[in-house]
Amino acid sequence: MEKWALVTDFVLIAGMAMLALCMLILAKSSRQFSQKILIVFFFSACCFLLYYYSYLHRIRILGAVAIFFGNGIGFLIGPLLLFQIKSLVLPTRLFMTQMFRHLIPFGLVWLLVSVPLSISMATQYRGYVKWYAANEIYFNIPENLFFLGYIAAAYLYLQKIRKRVKENFSSLKSNDLKWYRHLLIGFALIVVADTACTVYELYFPMVPWNIGTVIAFCFVGMYVYLGYKGMFQSQILLPDFLIEPQPEAAQPIGPSPRKTAGPLEKYGAAEIEKLKSELFEVLESKKPYLNESLSLSDLADQMQISPKKLSDLLNQHLNVSFYNLINDYRLREVSECMFLPEYAKYTIVGLANECGFQSKATFNRIFKQKFGMSPTQYREAKLRESELAAGEVEA
Secondary structure (H helix, E strand, O other), X not given: OHHHHHHHHHHHHHHHHHHHHHHHHHHHHOOOHHHHHHHHHHHHHHHHHHHHXXXXXXXXXXXXXXXXXHOOOHHHHXXXXXXXXXXXXXXXXXXXXXXXXXXXXXXXXHHHHHHHHHHHHHOOOHHHHHXXXXXXXXXXXXXXXXHHHHHHHHHHHHHHHHHHHHOOEOOOOOOOOHHHHHHHHHHHHHHHHHHXXXXXXXXXXXXXXXXXXXXXXXXXXXXXXHHHHHOXXXXXXXXXXXXXXXXXXXXXXOOOOOOOOOOOOOOOHHHHHHHHHHHHHHHHHOOHHHOOOOEHHHHHHHHOOOHHHHHHHHHHHOOOOHHHHHHHHHHHHHHHHOOOHHHOOOOHHHHHHHXXXXXHHHHHHHHHHHHOOOHHHHHHHHHHHHHHHHHHHHO
């Protein structure tokens, strides 16, 4: 048990030191609002670990300080997980007021529970502390359910964003936010485990060892992951029309009005065909897809139309996402160039990079989906076909 206590102390102290270092780095260098949210994440986590350390060592004043700043963090971290994603794709002005409204439950918990509990611990007034200790389970379960609700909301919003990213970017290597999905799943598993242990202790004797130690270790791991990924995640600002639905006009009472024209329906069939021709002409002649960072706005600029008009053209009249369209052209370029003499010395991955692909894994996955085989197998099959065709001609 003594060795376990030493390991626990080491993890808690190392976790707090790591979080403090992250906060220091972010405080000096952060420019994005998403990174400022990370500072709040790390501070609340540091308080959580500090409280747990003070609990294990019975340090009353340290525990009072930790509770004053870090009690009820599920009511804080839950909303921040949602608005962390929004801060990556939206201008701050679009969600700041909304974020403060979502933090009202945390403010109430802090004012009505955390502050009195902290004062009670610091002044040795044990009445409130004893009452809270006897009813802590009934505070923990609502907090965890609140936390899980926001994890679910953040996950759904993330899925929406990942879909919209495909409508604006041709490469997803730094924009797919897959790491954030892993983070949300990790937090959800930890909270579910903590809730299950809490419910268990309502009906059965407490386990002889402290399950909170494992929960604390898991939280340290998740915050290390969040710090590593979050500090280097750049913003993915998307056009407003791809993020938020356009407000609908109020419908008058009475017979249903005639359906109004959609974004491109005000143009005639001839105009839409003209836009299609312009799109394919730009793609064929200028080959913008060779630019690995090509975006919807970049292609719209080359066509001299608005990004929204191009988005409507792709989604409504070509039934293809921007991401799939551009990568189809890149695949065609790769499949043609791999047999040209000037590219004979290129590896397949090097050729894919020349044709606009950022990621080897993405290229291999898309290529196999398109042709039903790996790039190497495709090239070997085509070479065999050529050799057979040449042999038949000679015969």
